[in-house]
Amino acid sequence: MRRHAPAPEPDPASPAGPAGGGPAPSLAFVESPVQLLNVLEWAHSETAGAPGTAGAGDAAWLTLVVLPPHDPMTRGQLRRMAELARDEGHTVEWTEARGGAAPLRTVGRLSVPLRRIPRVVVGDPFSRYVQLLLALTSARSVVVVDDGTATMEFVAQLARGDRLTRWHRTGSGGAAAKLFAPVSGRARRSLTPSAGRRVDIFSSMPVEEASTALGLRALTNDFAWTRARFGPPRFTSGTDLIGTSLVETGVVDLDRYLAAVAELAAAHRATRYFAHRRESPDKLHRLTSATGLEIVRPDLPLELVARRGPIGRRILSFPSTVVHTLPLALRGTGVEVAVCDIDPAWLTEGASPRAQGFLSGITATARTVTRLPGTP
Structure with missing residues (x-):
């Protein structure tokens, strides 16, 4: 590993390096x-x-x-x-x-x-x-x-x-x-x-x-580097749906999740499903068989993929990080980000007691997103 030479201790109130001419190592x-x-x-x-x-x-x-x-x-x-x-x-x-x-x-x-x-x-x-x-x-x-x-x-x-x-x-x-x-x-x-x-x-x-x-x-x-480095994006004619690993973490029931995705895809004419990197292949196979959605496995974080495009002019998501980050990464592009809440009935018996409150808080605190009514 590259060894750093010992440096004078910085003033914790300042991010500048010892000489004050740039960031600290x-x-x-x-x-x-x-x-x-x-x-x-x-x-x-x-x-x-x-x-x-x-x-x-x-x-x-x-x-x-x-x-x-x-x-x-x-x-x-x-x-x-x-x-x-x-x-x-x-x-x-x-x-x-x-x-x-x-x-x-x-x-x-x-x-x-x-x-x-x-x-x-x-x-x-x-x-x-x-x-x-x-x-x-x-x-x-x-x-x-x-x-x-x-x-x-x-x-x-x-x-x-x-x-x-x-x-x-x-x-x-x-x-x-x-x-x-x-x-x-x-x-x-x-x-x-x-x-x-x-x-x-x-x-x-x-x-x-x-x-x-x-x-x-x-x-x-505010994702200034992402906006400067990538885009503006190209657009598709369809709606995109963002996947989540809540099934894999044991929070949401698999069958309930698949049904919810199918309902959203049909109601909003979604054509592509951007899979979370931790979603299982078996789950994704069941999902595409039931819905006809094209499964996309991003090779970079979604903020960069969306900024680079092609991306739909409407993006649907369950409560997750992207309802906070995508509006920032896509600022000025006109893309709408919409979020669908997790129905308490979708939670597994083993889900943490904190799960529903935490997921609701993600949606409630998201800025500049459209809230969709829950799906059955």
């Missing part, structure tokens, strides 16, 4: 394509209009460490996003950090940079891997970028003083969670502002008020 950890996209958006906002940081060759202040999961669809999108990051001039390190002794080797290799780097950027504060890395850092500035709507739950849990737990999980997490509790607790303290550490939230989600109350600095992600 930063180390970012990403595990999903959306996280990597939002790190690029954050980097763009850090250097926008700053003297001496406009060119790609000046972007060496940021090193992205990609910690890919085993899922092939996620890995494929991550590789494409890594190429875009390198095109922007950033250093990208692809680190196979899972399985066998790989986690221990990775943590050992990153421990020195984590102690020296003045700023750390993370995309998933719920990840145990990220929590372990945060527990090792001495950085006086931490930035949390969006990992989708989970950012809303992260801020809410931080405000309540809760243990960091994904919203769709049930139970206490078992013995493994108890063993990991000391590490998780230290990581949580790293994500809490203090006299010696500033914590920023770079988000397109409605977290400004709660973040400010916690002492976090809320930075708005």
Whole structure:
């Protein structure tokens, strides 16, 4: 890994580097394509209009460490996003950090940079891997970028003083969670502002008020890099439907979901279904057999795919990250984004008690989207 020379500790009230002429050296950890996209958006906002940081060759202040999961669809999108990051001039390190002794080797290799780097950027504060890395850092500035709507739950849990737990999980997490509790607790303290550490939230989600109350600095992600880098899009004549992995996470019943998609497709003359990267092939096969929808497997996050086009002039979605992000990425194009709520009857028996409230909150707080009536 590229070793950073020890640097004077920065003033946590300022994002500038030690000399004040540009951003502080930063180390970012990403595990999903959306996280990597939002790190690029954050980097763009850090250097926008700053003297001496406009060119790609000046972007060496940021090193992205990609910690890919085993899922092939996620890995494929991550590789494409890594190429875009390198095109922007950033250093990208692809680190196979899972399985066998790989986690221990990775943590050992990153421990020195984590102690020296003045700023750390993370995309998933719920990840145990990220929590372990945060527990090792001495950085006086931490930035949390969006990992989708989970950012809303992260801020809410931080405000309540809760243990960091994904919203769709049930139970206490078992013995493994108890063993990991000391590490998780230290990581949580790293994500809490203090006299010696500033914590920023770079988000397109409605977290400004709660973040400010916690002492976090809320930075708005308006997808300026995406709009500048891609588009304007080409358009199709049909309506597009965005898929969700709520079935795969055990929140929504499969048969109820397939019926809802069929109803929406028929009512709104949808022709294409953009699959979530975690949707199973068997489910997608059943879906296209029942509806005739063309299944599209995006090779990049949907914000970039939509901005590049071709895309329908109307996009339908269930409650998900895209009802917040697509209106920003597609600003000025005239594309309508509409959202259909999740009927409580669609939830599985094993769904978290928080599921309905969380999903309703995603829709209720979405800006500039059309709300559709629920489908039977």
